[in-house]
Amino acid sequence: MKNEKDGSRLGIIILVAGSLVFIGLASVGVIFISAKLKENEAAKVEKARQNRQALGALTAVTDQINQDLRDKIGKEDAVEGSADKAKQIEEAMGKAASKATGDDAKAMLAGQRLMASMQLYIAAYEKAYSAFMAKGGMSPASVTSHDDLNDRLALLKTFQTANQDFLENLKSVEVTYRTELLKQNVPLARAGTMARQFCLGGNIDTIISIRGTDNELCALMGQGLQLLQREWGKWKVNEEGVTVFQNTSALKSFQDLQSQIKEVANRQMQLQQNLQPKPARPDAAKLLQGRQ
Numbered sequence: 001m002k003n004e005k006d007g008s009r010l011g012i013i014i015l016v017a018g019s020l021v022f023i024g025l026a027s028v029g030v031i032f033i034s035a036k037l038k039e040n041e042a043a044k045v046e047k048a049r050q051n052r053q054a055l056g057a058l059t060a061v062t063d064q065i066n067q068d069l070r071d072k073i074g075k076e077d078a079v080e081g082s083a084d085k086a087k088q089i090e091e092a093m094g095k096a097a098s099k100a101t102g103d104d105a106k107a108m109l110a111g112q113r114l115m116a117s118m119q120l121y122i123a124a125y126e127k128a129y130s131a132f133m134a135k136g137g138m139s140p141a142s143v144t145s146h147d148d149l150n151d152r153l154a155l156l157k158t159f160q161t162a163n164q165d166f167l168e169n170l171k172s173v174e175v176t177y178r179t180e181l182l183k184q185n186v187p188l189a190r191a192g193t194m195a196r197q198f199c200l201g202g203n204i205d206t207i208i209s210i211r212g213t214d215n216e217l218c219a220l221m222g223q224g225l226q227l228l229q230r231e232w233g234k235w236k237v238n239e240e241g242v243t244v245f246q247n248t249s250a251l252k253s254f255q256d257l258q259s260q261i262k263e264v265a266n267r268q269m270q271l272q273q274n275l276q277p278k279p280a281r282p283d284a285a286k287l288l289q290g291r292q
Helices: 010-016 023-031 041-072 082-099 102-135 146-171 173-183 188-201 204-230 248-274 284-288
Strands: 235-237 243-245
Touching (some): 041 082, 188 204
Antiparallel strands (some): 235 243
16 A cells, blocks of 8 residues: 655655744844933933944844745755854844843843743754754654664654743743843833733744644654554555555555644644734834834
8 A cells, every 4th residue: 555655755744843933032122112211302312323223233133034034934944053043143132232221221131131041942942853853754764673763753752842841931931031121120010011012022922833833743743653663564665755555544544644744734834934023012113214
């Protein structure tokens, strides 16, 4: 019994499961341009100019990273280099904070510290994903032995754990960001508002949903590897790249899993394509252009 050629290449499907986890964090810079300054008009204008310049430097970095990632969606692996990109954003936020004033500086500094705390999870995610894919992922054609399947299941478990840890970290972003603002003596009510705006502008809910689809993919891939394991010696990949099963019911199960993996991967890709940093204030675009 034969499985469809394209559908047998499960290792390729998962490549659309790229990590755009920090794309929304670019919006930190457009959330707050301090407006409640009590200095004279000239001082207010000068501080607004400084903040726009700091914001421009930050968005130049994050916009380029985000565009590079968006260009990869559905075409190539977007996970590789995620930790390095997160570090670049952290450093850009720190530089911007050093040049900004007021709540803008505090918002950027809080963003820098948030990115620093998140890097451990991003690095673990990238490492676990890369190790699983380097072994061959879900591609039956790359399986060389029964022990190979055991190794892949172990690597997949590590990736699933890293993704779940990352997901839990993302769920705490608002609390973490608010805490960092409070450390800088931002009043509690103001810190709460800024943290909510940060999550809104950063599409954090969508990013959490993307990590949820990774959990779905891990579960389905685990079932696929276990099926190949149970049917060991009763399937092969022929010269045309088609996975051939002796057992009809095993073939159907494998095809069903392929269909489900493709559906989840396509849903994840759509979520990624929908990620666009959103200004939390309607006048943010004007402020970016210097029109107050």
